[in-house]
Amino acid sequence: MFKNLFRRDKNDKQREEEKEIEIVEEKNETLEESKVGFFGKLKAGLDKTRKGMTEKIDSILKSYTKIDEELFDDLEEILVTADVGINTTMNITDNLKDRVKEEGMTDPQGVKELLKEEIKEAMRLPNLSNTLKINPSPAVILVVGVNGVGKTTTIGKLAYNLKKENKKVILAAGDTFRAGAIEQLNEWSKRAEVDLVTHNEGADPAAVIFDGIQAAKARKCDVLICDTAGRLHNKKNLMNELNKIFRVVEREYPDAQKEVLLVLDATTGQNAISQAKVFKEVCNISGVALTKLDGTAKGGVAIALQSELGLPVKLIGVGEKIDDLQQFNIDDFVDAIFD
Template sequence: MIQKFFDKLKNGLTKTKNNLTGRIMEVLSSYVSIDEDLYDELEEILITADIGVDTTLYIIEMLKQKIKENKIKDPNLINDCLKEVIIDILGSENAVLEPESTPEVVLVVGVNGVGKTTSIGKISSKLKDKGYKVLMAAADTFRAAAIDQLEIWSNRAGVDIVKHQEGSDPAAVIFDAVQASKSRNVDVLICDTAGRLHNKKNLMDELGKINRVIDREYPEANRETLLVLDATTGQNAVQQAKQFMEVCKVSGIVLTKLDGTAKGGIVISIKHSLGIPVKLIGVGEGIDDLQEFNANDFVEALF
């Protein structure tokens, strides 16, 4: 099973691998010694692979230090140093899709179109398979078809859903979902929320109301806020994350569509520039294609 996941990850990262490590290998093999020109070329590759300017400069700085410490003279040996630097940034903690304690409320935020509803469906399915009792709350009440879409996923994952009419008050949906969670002894309540970042004030008010309902009605519940980002948007995803961090306390990132992009380097940029762990990554369309993020596996698959 683990090997199957790793193979899926490796296949999913093919475009990023070609865009990043493939080009790095080419550059390293064309140099006989390590000099500033080589570092400049590496810098350019990292930036164009959507690792971002700040993160790239940090990587190059750390790389120079490691090369100096290990007295490396052969450009072909730089690769291993680069892997170490990236793993240091990503951290060695493996993400685990398990509630810290139960009951738990998971608020899922993210702009429309990033794969938020799909991610909720896949997370629900995974948690159910692990033996947890899961309930969905359809609190993205303003987007046409969001409730229907979530209902399709609730059927697919085999978990119950709490929903109101389109246009209802999202906080009222959460109130009912919390009552249902308590009466049915639910382990994890997963809430879909609105994705209207262009109207930050409304979003802030809405999330504020939702959180106040949970504080008041479900104080014993552990709380997690997952932000869903689309890997294909590259550095825009980092900007989105910064904006969401202004309106809510994000505890983890779900990065979707990694298999469809050459911009997988965004994982490194997110962790370095935001300090938020990437917890789940999507490398395919299937219900099992949302995987817990493992830094070592990610870097191995990349190189």
């Protein structure tokens, strides 16, 4: 009797364990699937950059029988054309030449793997992380950038992603300047199912951010994301306007994590780099969201931003849909371009 009971117990236990194993396997599969989905989307989004860079590199390397100076010149041209930037390109190829010499490499085909490693190395920044500064909560993300780069869209997508991670998110419609901007953010807040704080068109942006902070505190939100106007300023006006907002955040939310996220449109290539330089002079940019990578061969901009300007790319836009924003990761990014 006891033996039977024990046996039944044991069988039950075994069944439970088997069930657990099944569940774990299922979970791993979904993890695998989402990893494949993530990487597939990244690869698709970087398709044009891959064609402009890796396919050209492949055909150049095939056309050489030995590694010489001319080969490096051709590689440099490809990198510069992909908007990697001249200084970064020179650094990468100088290091590449050293590595080729060190390893006594003679086959041009071997250069590709070394180049990939050197690009990753050039992008690695000491003491800088590619992860958004939002933990532990609460956090404020101020989203800045010029006209039409994708600020509002990126905010909508980011709110959606954070909500999926069970974070309580609130948006503040700090772009009170452009007609229709508040309504556009309202649409995104509905899609992402997060709250929104607004004032009327023409109101003081700093007052909207102030109210956003009060709402975030009262509703115990994890992340407050603030939209700002992308009007083309001169440097002084831009500085004054942003500094007013920063002062409100510092005063009203001193304990919150602060991320100043500069949105740049990858399709504008070197222009994006110039914008980054101006914003860097005006305020403390802590990260970049690089949008519209899906529509351009200029994905090399990400390499220049990291390596030349020391600005960590934190998010990348690979399409217009709500789930087309990804966290940036150096290895995934370079692998997606090269593999």
